[in-house]
Amino acid sequence: MHLALSALAFLATLYLVPKVAAKTLSRGLFGLDINKRGTAAGEARVPEAVGLAAGVAFLGATILSQAALEAGAAASHAALGCCSAALLLGFVDDVLDVPWRVKLFLPALAALPLLSAYTGATGVVVPLPLRPLLGESFLELGNLYRLYMLALAVFATNSINILAGVNGLEAGQTLLLALSCGLHNLAQLAGDGGGPERRAAHEQSLALVAPLAAVTAGLLCFNSYPAAVFVGDTFTLFAGMALACAGVLGHYSETLLLLFLPQVINFVYSLPQLAKIVPCPRHRLPKRDPGTGLLHGSDDLNLLNLSLRLSGPRSERDTATNLLIFQALTAAATFGVRWLAAGWWKV
Amino acid sequence: MHLALSALAFLATLYLVPKVAAKTLSRGLFGLDINKRGTAAGEARVPEAVGLAAGVAFLGATILSQAALEAGAAASHAALGCCSAALLLGFVDDVLDVPWRVKLFLPALAALPLLSAYTGATGVVVPLPLRPLLGESFLELGNLYRLYMLALAVFATNSINILAGVNGLEAGQTLLLALSCGLHNLAQLAGDGGGPERRAAHEQSLALVAPLAAVTAGLLCFNSYPAAVFVGDTFTLFAGMALACAGVLGHYSETLLLLFLPQVINFVYSLPQLAKIVPCPRHRLPKRDPGTGLLHGSDDLNLLNLSLRLSGPRSERDTATNLLIFQALTAAATFGVRWLAAGWWKV
Numbered sequence: 227m228h229l230a231l232s233a234l235a236f237l238a239t240l241y242l243v244p245k246v247a248a249k250t251l252s253r254g255l256f257g258l259d260i261n262k263r264g265t266a267a268g269e270a271r272v273p274e275a276v277g278l279a280a281g282v283a284f285l286g287a288t289i290l291s292q293a294a295l296e297a298g299a300a301a302s303h304a305a306l307g308c309c310s311a312a313l314l315l316g317f318v319d320d321v322l323d324v325p326w327r328v329k330l331f332l333p334a335l336a337a338l339p340l341l342s343a344y345t346g347a348t349g350v351v352v353p354l355p356l357r358p359l360l361g362e363s364f365l366e367l368g369n370l371y372r373l374y375m376l377a378l379a380v381f382a383t384n385s386i387n388i389l390a391g392v393n394g395l396e397a398g399q400t401l402l403l404a405l406s407c408g409l410h411n412l413a414q415l416a417g418d419g420g421g422p423e424r425r426a427a428h429e430q431s432l433a434l435v436a437p438l439a440a441v442t443a444g445l446l447c448f449n450s451y452p453a454a455v456f457v458g459d460t461f462t463l464f465a466g467m468a469l470a471c472a473g474v475l476g477h478y479s480e481t482l483l484l485l486f487l488p489q490v491i492n493f494v495y496s497l498p499q500l501a502k503i504v505p506c507p508r509h510r511l512p513k514r515d516p517g518t519g520l521l522h523g524s525d526d527l528n529l530l531n532l533s534l535r536l537s538g539p540r541s542e543r544d545t546a547t548n549l550l551i552f553q554a555l556t557a558a559a560t561f562g563v564r565w566l567a568a569g570w571w572k573v
Numbered sequence: 574m575h576l577a578l579s580a581l582a583f584l585a586t587l588y589l590v591p592k593v594a595a596k597t598l599s600r601g602l603f604g605l606d607i608n609k610r611g612t613a614a615g616e617a618r619v620p621e622a623v624g625l626a627a628g629v630a631f632l633g634a635t636i637l638s639q640a641a642l643e644a645g646a647a648a649s650h651a652a653l654g655c656c657s658a659a660l661l662l663g664f665v666d667d668v669l670d671v672p673w674r675v676k677l678f679l680p681a682l683a684a685l686p687l688l689s690a691y692t693g694a695t696g697v698v699v700p701l702p703l704r705p706l707l708g709e710s711f712l713e714l715g716n717l718y719r720l721y722m723l724a725l726a727v728f729a730t731n732s733i734n735i736l737a738g739v740n741g742l743e744a745g746q747t748l749l750l751a752l753s754c755g756l757h758n759l760a761q762l763a764g765d766g767g768g769p770e771r772r773a774a775h776e777q778s779l780a781l782v783a784p785l786a787a788v789t790a791g792l793l794c795f796n797s798y799p800a801a802v803f804v805g806d807t808f809t810l811f812a813g814m815a816l817a818c819a820g821v822l823g824h825y826s827e828t829l830l831l832l833f834l835p836q837v838i839n840f841v842y843s844l845p846q847l848a849k850i851v852p853c854p855r856h857r858l859p860k861r862d863p864g865t866g867l868l869h870g871s872d873d874l875n876l877l878n879l880s881l882r883l884s885g886p887r888s889e890r891d892t893a894t895n896l897l898i899f900q901a902l903t904a905a906a907t908f909g910v911r912w913l914a915a916g917w918w919k920v
Binding site for chain 2: 246250254255278286289292293300303304306307310311313314317318321322323335336338341342343
């Protein structure tokens with residue numbers, strides 16, 4: 227069922243991207259592909275905000291799967307509302323340029339329905355080595371845990387948006403994150419799954435990440451190097467929110483945070499610029515050597531420039547590939563840590 | 574609680590409208606106020622899609638009221654998702670011009686979560702005079718009733734959008750409809766209310782129409798004659814969906830349809846043009862007499878022109894007022910019919 231609907235969503239994305247791209251281009255919604263030759267003259271106008279196509283295909287597929295499966299849990303409906311609100315915010319941002327503080331504040335508001343519909347545990351299992359210290363095997367956090375989930379939703383929604391700058395990076399990291407989440411869901415469902423409630427949680431989560439992976443793959447067909455379309459904040463805000471919803475609905479927000487390690491590093495490393503402690507340009511891009519066409523790390527504080535300074539100058543395609551390899555290694559490490567540490571959490 | 578949040582939503586709309594208007598104007602999202610003098614020269618550029626401000630204020634207020642009241646019923650969360658999807662569709666339409674068939678099809682998709690979360694009755698009480706004929710006092714319609722609600726959602730979402738053309742008409746009819754729905758909710762809550770389930774239904778419905786009336790009043794401060802801003806499809810699609818959700822959540826979709834009588838007449842009368850049986854221009858506006866400044870009914874088939882042909886030439890302000898008086902009379906008649914006919918439905 228998920229597979230069939232996700233395949234449909236993939237095809238719908240392939241169908242919609244050129245249509246949306248033509249519309250956005252004709253309405254003046256385009257970006258200049260600054261890392262390419264010839265764009266200084268304003269030649270290569272790349273349609274912006276084309277993530278709208280992927281977002282609409284995703285919402286269609288998840289609505290249909292919820293209606294068909296009668297999996298009408300309050301939390302699932304709330305997740306749809308959150309994703310649709312994030313898609314709206316992203317598109318409004320692409321069209322009207324929403325200020326930064328609004329982009330931080332509105333996702334928190336958009337994520338509230340998810341939290342008030344959340345029925346899972348609001349505590350953490352204390353690792354075995356720490357139990358003698360705390361005297362408890364389960365620490366109930368209550369509203370503190372809800373606050374943590376809210377912060378996670380705000381972080382996830384914005385974090386993909388700020389790890390960007392080379393063709394295919396936003397959609398590429400989203401695809402890897404969605405696949406990692408899906409793998410985690412399937413592994414838990416294939417194992418004992420921890421009872422019917424946990425199984426239902428992983429199924430709801432899978433019902434989000436399967437179509438997300440599908441529409442992102444469809445979008446990547448047009449957005450990978452050399453990009454024919456840009457995904458826009460429309461895509462990055464929506465994709466981040468969809469992943470946060472998957473983590474919350476699946477009750478694995480801690481694992482999700484581990485999978486987001488590259489985004490966490492990028493965020494922490496970017497903080498001095500985001501907080502305007504050091505000057506921050508609109509796009510914090512690497513420098514392109516017009517002779518070789520290679521990208522050189524600039525002084526801007528983000529993971530993109532850091533990777534280029536560590537690896538030396540690279541082509542745009544290789545820069546994206548390197549960062550995506552790091553994302554994949556993070557996923558492998560996360561699953562390794564979970565497996566190794568499983569004994570620490572045995573109830 | 575609703576009152577305080579609705580007051581806040583009203584103030585938020587007043588605050589946001591000028592900000593959104595400045596943004597949309599600067600991005601080339603404006604309309605020409607064709608019924609005014611001097612606009613042929615392209616002078617009076619009125620910001621479009623400013624309903625976005627009202628929509629965002631509405632979503633914020635309803636999210637907060639749901640979170641505060643823990644009224645986290647699946648259906649309420651689904652209603653938020655529907656309204657947010659309709660707001661997205663409307664804004665995308667204002668920016669990118671979505672084709673008509675998509676505007677008919679997507680609201681049906683957006684309304685699906687509401688229907689799958691709907692837990693109320695899916696049948697109709699048979700009027701007393703008809704019971705001997707049918708031999709039943711309650712007719713269970715099941716999925717046929719869901720299909721009817723879906724059609725209602727699609728109709729309501731589009732119907733406000735097509736009863737338009739003079740300043741203040743879209744927001745004015747929405748305000749009257751929201752107030753009528755709110756009055757109906759309050760009257761039912763003040764009466765016996767029909768048990769705790771019916772009470773909860775009316776409370777959920779009121780939680781939608783109270784902030785809707787508030788943000789629409791805020792928008793009208795800028796949109797009534799002479800309009801400083803246009804509300805856009807952003808507002809009309811979202812407002813129609815919010816009213817449909819209120820009717821479905823409150824289990825009074827039949828009453829809602831009676832309240833929508835002017836929109837039903839406009840739709841039926843417009844059908845030959847909407848179905849392209851007779852030619853249909855983009856805006857089906859009345860003709861303005863440059864000498865007197867009065868509007869004359871044109872040959873286009875809609876309620877606006879019909880009212881002008883019945884009443885004779887009128888100023889733009891009076892044209893809107895006449896149609897809004899008809900809307901108010903419809904509401905009075907609806908409540909009268911409900912009161913007179915109450916005996917026919919006694920279980």
